[in-house]
Amino acid sequence: MLAQQFGLIGTVCNDGDGVLIEVQGKSFSINAFIDTLSKDKPTLARIDAIERLKKRHIDHTDPESLKTASGFEVIESSHSNANTGVTADAATCDACLADIFDEHNRRHCYPFTNCTHCGPRLSIIKGIPYDRAQTSMDEFAMCSSCLREYGSPEDRRFHAQPNACPECGPKIWLEDNTGKLVSTAVKKQRYKNPIPDMPIIKAALAIREKAIIAVKGIGGIHLAACACDDDSGVSAVKKLRLKKQRPCKPFAIMVKDIAMAARYCHISDEERTLLASSAAPIVLLEKRKRISSNASKLSADIAPGQTTLGLMLPYSPLHHLLLNVLNKPIVLTSANASNEPQCIDNDHARENLSDIADYFYYIIVLLKIVWMIQ
Ligand SMILES: [Zn+2]
Ligand SMILES: [Zn+2]
Known part of the structure; x- marks a missing residue:
């Protein structure tokens, strides 16, 4: 911990205004600590401002002065009014x-x-x-x-x-469009030898067979579909357009990694950095006119008539694992019909997506990977 590197003692906690750090130590150590904190902040931290408040002078030659604290500790948060993000x-x-x-x-x-x-x-x-x-x-x-x-x-x-x-x-599990459990997470030791009853493997196989899957992940529930049509012309993207009542607005695709992205699009250094950033945004990239012969061809229905393609990289382990097993790009779009709010909870998703699935009964298998987190 940074405070310990500078020989400081004290406490740190979250409060309604952000982070409250109380340190005791020599002035130059405290100054160096604050300076380093600003420059080498934790990866996801954002420092808008540092407010310093001198509480009292401590005589470091007097052991009694230091008896109020020892070491540096993370203490319980204080629950004041929230003024921070x-x-x-x-x-x-x-x-x-x-x-x-x-x-x-x-x-x-x-x-x-x-x-x-x-x-x-x-x-x-x-x-x-x-x-x-x-x-x-x-x-x-x-x-x-x-x-x-x-x-x-x-x-x-x-x-x-x-x-x-x-x-x-x-844990994750997979259920079909009738609510029947298809597959549930297996015990830890069996992960060492992945077997086909894992929900992720079953989901990947279903996507390969052009099923539409509702995936609950960070930021809500999304529909995932294979972005590549079959040689016989079976297209999960076409089905998705019908289900979402979205006739032509372009879809974004998620690819396994930058190498897979480069098979389909031209990528500048700046775009590459953006794709790999922690925000994992959808980046609009120029489509390649020709793709290499070993790459699966993307469905023409993803972005009809466009020279660009919205592309993103996996942003959660669930997506990484799914894309790794599938080894093909997927279309990923919010799980709601056009002009309706996004599904965010399991019951809402079941209710809405089951309606859609009934319409496609016997035509399409709808499976769901559902997060337990509500
Ligand atoms: Zn644990
Ligand atoms: Zn991490």
């Missing part, structure tokens, strides 16, 4: 990506992996200050391993409020 959700960081693709890691294939550098923030918050108890993660008590990370200043999950793992965190 909350960081936006952030795309999965490289370290968490390495975790989910490492078969020896306890978070191997875990779709809700996050840390202080990435993961949900704004979309899970119920109140300020931003603490686990004020988020939708409060119903998931951390296991001993997660608690150890949460309490270790040297760990990148130190005070990561949505910290979770397969033992203690949210």
